[in-house]
Amino acid sequence: MFPLQAEGLEQSFSSSMLLEVSPSQPSASREISFSFPADVVEGSERATVTVGGDILGPSISGLGSLIKLPSGCGEQNMINFAPNIFVLQYLSAVGRADPETTTRATDFMRKGYEGELSYQRDDGSFSAFGDRDSSGSTWLSAFVLRCFLQACPFISIDPHVLRRAAFWLRAQQGEDGRYLEPGRVIHSELQGGLDGPVSLTAYVLIALLEDSHIRAEYGGQVSSALIFLETRLALGVSSNYSLSLLCYALALSNSSTAETALSQLIGRAEMRDGVPMWSASDAGVSSSWQPLSADIEMLSYVLLTQHKLGLIADGIKIMKWLGTQRNHLGGYGTTQDTVVALQALSTFAAGRSHDIDLVVTVETDDSTPGVSFNVNQENNLLHQSQEIETMEILSLHVSAEGRGLALIQCARSSLNIITLSSAVIALLPQLNVFYNIRSEGAARRRGRRNAEDHEAFHLNVELLDPEMNSAQLLICSSLSESLGVNSTGMVLLEVGLLSGFALKQNGLQTDDLIKKVETQPGKVILYLDSMTAEEKCFTIPLVLEYKVGKVQEASVVIYSYYEPRQRTMRTYRSEWRGNMSTCTLCGEDCDQCRPHGTDDGSIFSSGGHNLLMSSSYPALLLLLFITVFIV
Incomplete structure (x- = not known):
């Protein structure tokens, strides 16, 4: 339809x-x-x-669709896998693992596991787009290893997959104990500037500590990484995000410096109703009721650290705050904040009647x-x-x-x-x-000059559609100077299509920038490796599949995957298609648009009015569908 x-x-x-x-x-x-x-x-x-x-109820109900963002790369696919682990761990801990929920969660896990294997490379590592990437990713390999190890009690995980990933990770460790990233760090917070080695090393160490066998087999690497992190803590870690990861890694390692790291992090925070908050740059961030994804991650790592250190009373207000920040689906903004927050909530809330x-x-x-x-x-x-x-x-x-x-x-x-x-x-x-x-109201409220000053990206959209049956969208974008960074992590460009149009077959090819092209009904999604201040332009060829009158405008949105509030939106429209009635498409007397006509029923009005098809019964079905969709 x-x-x-x-x-x-x-x-x-x-x-x-x-x-x-x-x-x-x-x-x-x-x-x-x-x-x-x-x-x-x-x-x-x-x-x-x-x-x-x-407190886990909303997320248990939402398993399978915790966030609305696309999930077409190796890291994003894990949103279909990891949350199920923490739900099952929680239900087992509180004695509520009913057969229906268990079956549902394990089914999601098996599908997520099978999907993730397509992103494992020949050398055992994982990357966002598998063998299409130039190298495996230390960060993603650690994330997948960590989750696969946690899933072992619930589904069958091939031990060979685990061993290959752990062996590859061992080769990425430097002489001083830090872990290096040969691939792309698509999570911008983990890039961490000067503290990047701290956050990445802590992230890998957390993965290696998940399983006693892996921990024992790679004991030398674990000890070396721990020494590196303790040394960096003594020298000073400026990034609050890196320090939050460091706290949890040290706590898991039973390091005597874990409480010192946690005290440093809490000491930098502003306490709001007993919940620590860290001020972060809001450059390029749109207003929203949702907190920044990095804030969710940091507080989740703090809560996990407090639980590990036995500081349960200190974590109650953080648990309550995290519990009230979820969306209507039961998740948060992105893969990482959803996964680590659900792990923190499930771990912390398990000990209660x-x-x-x-x-x-x-x-x-x-x-x-x-x-x-x-x-x-x-x-x-x-x-x-x-x-x-x-x-x-x-x-x-x-x-x-x-x-x-x-x-x-x-x-x-x-x-x-x-x-x-x-x-x-x-x-x-x-x-x-x-x-x-109404999108034109949003544009007026934002104001063009104000938008360019405060939005995360520059974005220009131009439609070329002189002919009835085809069109081209010209889209140019670059990173706004207001963000104060040279490049982003993964960026998604979601291109809404005018009603009746679809992407021309083989119209877009992947390259070093466009890592994947995904089509959904009425939409084309481009997975971009990153965005810089250098303008990048894309030509999207479109073909007309259905004749439509009174065509409404469509929107194009570009945003950082790991902070969706860093986004820019523009709308575009076709003046002549928007003013064209359905009768213009099917004859002066409109006979072909009426129920007794002889056309194939492929003429519509996209404004929700004058929905005309070749028989009254299909017209009724379509009208019901539109009512449900809009309301």
């Missing part, structure tokens, strides 16, 4: 909260609100409230009946959802009554004796809002 474009640009917003109850305070309530922007497309608004009684019996009520206003949810020990992993009526300003009152979840805290006394206490956290209500905005 031909996918018509919904009007405007799709947007979403999620806001979560943790309601806490205890024997002394058996009820709790919170307020949450959201205002739709002035340029919202009327009729596109939709809002749901979801409630779960387990499940005595829960709560009634949650969500009220919008006095005139509308509230929505109630019952959350108990039997359904607390279930993510219950209810659509609510939308209005210009959504104001929700959420309340909970009953028994909550007891989190077992371990507090280390001055005598180094572990004591147990019980702190109570409760359930996770979440408001999810979906809507479209």
Whole structure:
């Protein structure tokens, strides 16, 4: 079926909260609100409230689609693999590994594992695009090895695959213990400037410490890497991101310097409601309700470090904060922040009881009946959802009554004796809002001069379509000077197509810059190795597959994969196609567009109106599809 474009640009917003109850305070309530922007497309608004009684519940429900970003390279494919490990580890730890969830998670893992093997090179290493890359990647090989080792208790992993990857990693270690990267570091934060060797070495060391057999076999490499990291800590590590990785690597190594590293990192932070935050450059970053992906990663490594060091009480507020930052799918912004955050949450939250019996009520206003949810020990992993009526300003009152979840805290006394206490956290209500905005309104609100000053990339789009059946898109882009860096990590260029058009067969070839071309309905995605200040231009040849009248504009977005908020968007349109009615395409009297006509039913209007096909029954089916898509 031909996918018509919904009007405007799709947007979403999620806001979560943790309601806490205890024997002394058996009820709790919170307020949450959201205002739709002035340029919202009327009729596109939709809002749901979801409630779960387990901090991992949203992610368990969302397994298989935790993020919306494309997953067409060796690292991104791991989003289909790694989160399932932590879910199964968590469910096993709390005694809730039911057959349905276990089967679902292991099926995802097997598919992700089989897909990842296509990115393993002949020398045993892994890279973003496998043998098409000039070299394996130390970073990606360590990431895959780490996840494969963790998955061994749940699915069958070929030991030969593990040994080859570990053997290749050994060859990438320098004489002073640091690990070197012969390939591309597609994660820009791991490039780390002068601290790059610290973050990469810590990342590899974490992988080698995941398995006792690997740790023993490569004991010399582990010791050498640890000495390098401890030495660099003593000399000073300026990057907060590198220091967060270093903290966890030292904690896993049982290094006596782990608490020193953690104290240094926390000492640099600004405490906000008990949660450490590190100021980072917001150059080229668009405004969003979501935190920066690097912030999620850093706090996740801090939480993992605190758990390893037994500093459980210190980590409770970080756990709560991480639990409330997820999107409506149960993940975060990218592969890495989703994977490490779910590992941190599952590890930290495993030591708690499940005595829960709560009634949650969500009220919008006095005139509308509230929505109630019952959350108990039997359904607390279930993510219950209810659509609510939308209005210009959504104001929700959420309340909970009953028994909550007891989190077992371990507090280390001055005598180094572990004591147990019980702190109570409760359930996770979440408001999810979906809507479209008119793209021309977004452009006006942003302003061309302001956009060029603050956006991450320069982007120009020009459409050449003098003929009916073909067109060309000319796209030129470069890295904005405002970012203050010479190059990025992996960049995705998502090219929305005008209704009726598709990429010409073999129209784009891969090269050193364009690593992969992926087509989706109404969209072409280019995986770019990186972007620099030097302008790069792309010509995208298009062919008309369906005749369409009143064609709407389409958008082109370029963004950094590991920080999607570093993005630039432009729209383009065809004036003459946008003004052309369906009758122009099928005759003056429009007979061919009517149900009793004789045409093949391939004439549409992309504005959601005048949908005309060769019979009334197919027309009804298409109309229903469009309604579901837009709302």
